[in-house]
Amino acid sequence: xxxxxxxxxxxxxxxxxxxxxxxxxxxxxxxxxxxxxxxxxxxxxxxxxxxxxxxxxxxxxxxxxxxxxxxxxxxxxxxxxxxxxxxxxxxxxxxxxxxxxxxxxxxxxxxxxxxxx
Amino acid sequence: xxxxxxxxxxxxxxxxxxxxxxxxxxxxxxxxxxxxxxxxxxxxxxxxxxxxxxxxxxxxxxxxxxxxxxxxxxxxxxxxxxxxxxxxxxxxxxxxxxxxxxxxxxxxxxxxxxxxxxxxx
Numbered sequence: 592x593x594x595x596x597x598x599x600x601x602x603x604x605x606x607x608x609x610x611x612x613x614x615x616x617x618x619x620x621x622x623x624x625x626x627x628x629x630x631x632x633x634x635x636x637x638x639x640x641x642x643x644x645x646x647x648x649x650x651x652x653x654x655x656x657x658x659x660x661x662x663x664x665x666x667x668x669x670x671x672x673x674x675x676x677x678x679x680x681x682x683x684x685x686x687x688x689x690x691x692x693x694x695x696x697x698x699x700x701x702x703x704x705x706x707x708x
Numbered sequence: 709x710x711x712x713x714x715x716x717x718x719x720x721x722x723x724x725x726x727x728x729x730x731x732x733x734x735x736x737x738x739x740x741x742x743x744x745x746x747x748x749x750x751x752x753x754x755x756x757x758x759x760x761x762x763x764x765x766x767x768x769x770x771x772x773x774x775x776x777x778x779x780x781x782x783x784x785x786x787x788x789x790x791x792x793x794x795x796x797x798x799x800x801x802x803x804x805x806x807x808x809x810x811x812x813x814x815x816x817x818x819x820x821x822x823x824x825x826x827x828x829x
Binding site for chain 2: 611614615618621635638639642655658659662665666669687690693694697698701705706
């Protein structure tokens with residue numbers, strides 16, 4: 592009999608849960624953005640007005656962080672499934688890890704510090 | 709040892725529709741992941757100034773960018789809707805074969821229609 596454990600922060604069961612809960616947040620966020628863009632004309636002014644409030648900056652930062660976590664878990668499984676050679680696997684992992692970490696730092700920094708409207 | 713005939717020629721295997729939706733969910737995920745640096749960069753440029761916003765918009769007028777952009781939007785819609793279906797399946801909604809086939813067809817049609825709508829607007 593298999594017993595699932597949530598104790599390991601990077602175990603399969605926890606990854607499975609992360610994937611679902613990040614997805615839930617992204618669904619709500621994206622639905623709101625799409626509805627906003629449907630009803631307001633899309634211009635620089637309305638785009639900045641949408642993204643300017645503090646709560647929106649926070650929500651967008653959280654969205655991007657969760658998206659990167661979601662994408663990282665997903666891409667790990669894809670790499671595991673299709674790349675057979677361990678060296679190549681380690682190399683792709685390293686490149687993708689670099690890509691994700693840069694974005695993980697850059698996006699909240701941009702939204703919270705650089706972006707002032 | 710194993711005398712069973714193997715057939716792993718993908719071109720001769722006919723996939724059921726839920727399998728196609730599933731593999732497309734995975735493929736769209738990879739496409740979104742690979743294009744993510746462009747999304748984040750374009751996102752920040754578009755918020756920096758009116759000039760940056762215009763630059764990003766006119767960048768999409770180039771046909772290779774436009775093609776990739778349409779592919780990306782389709783990928784996002786597909787990933788989004790197929791993901792919602794997946795969450796419903798996790799809650800044991802729509803697990804029956806007939807309903808599962810119906811919802812996977814719905815995913816394909818809906819993502820196509822939404823992409824077309826975005827293109828038209």
